[in-house]
Amino acid sequence: MISQKMTDAINKQINNEMYSAFLYMSMSAYCSNIGLNGFATWFMVQYHEEMLHAMKQYNYLLDQGSQVHLQAIKEPPKVFASVRDMFEKTLEHERFVTRSINDIADLALQEKDHATYQFIQWYVTEQVEEEKNDNELLLKLKLAGEAGPGLFMIDGQLSARALTVQSDFSQGIVAAAP
Numbered sequence: 001m002i003s004q005k006m007t008d009a010i011n012k013q014i015n016n017e018m019y020s021a022f023l024y025m026s027m028s029a030y031c032s033n034i035g036l037n038g039f040a041t042w043f044m045v046q047y048h049e050e051m052l053h054a055m056k057q058y059n060y061l062l063d064q065g066s067q068v069h070l071q072a073i074k075e076p077p078k079v080f081a082s083v084r085d086m087f088e089k090t091l092e093h094e095r096f097v098t099r100s101i102n103d104i105a106d107l108a109l110q111e112k113d114h115a116t117y118q119f120i121q122w123y124v125t126e127q128v129e130e131e132k133n134d135n136e137l138l139l140k141l142k143l144a145g146e147a148g149p150g151l152f153m154i155d156g157q158l159s160a161r162a163l164t165v166q167s168d169f170s171q172g173i174v175a176a177a178p
């Protein structure tokens, strides 16, 4: 059993994860519209990962006998100034998500809620990876250039990003190929 305050915090985080999914799906659509299919693939994989993040929290609330409260998801931007603008917005958003995950970890410690503290550690680790990926892509864009051959080279690389999450998000992570 977890507190009502913790239940509210996790429900808010489900909404944050779903907004992340919307944001990255919107970025994916924008990339497809401008012919950057590799970037579109990268953001679509990211969309699936965010839905998994939301579903893990949804299942956790149910496992704890708590009430899931789905809330309205705000509209993400649909037009972006450049690919770099998209990754700057992505990094800024992921930093916000990291703070929000840390707040849940802080609350779990305050409440001596060991189950949630352990549960949220998966996200703490995941956020390091997410921010690292965004920082690396921003660096690559800076080095290779944000237009012409450099941009197309990165687009080609990103097209190789494979789906790590099943499309039935509640089923977890796809087993790695042998």
Ligand code: OFO
Pocket (backbone or CB within 6 Å): 017, 020, 049, 050, 053, 094, 097, 123, 126, 130
């Ligand atoms: Fe992109 O982060 Fe979820 O948690």
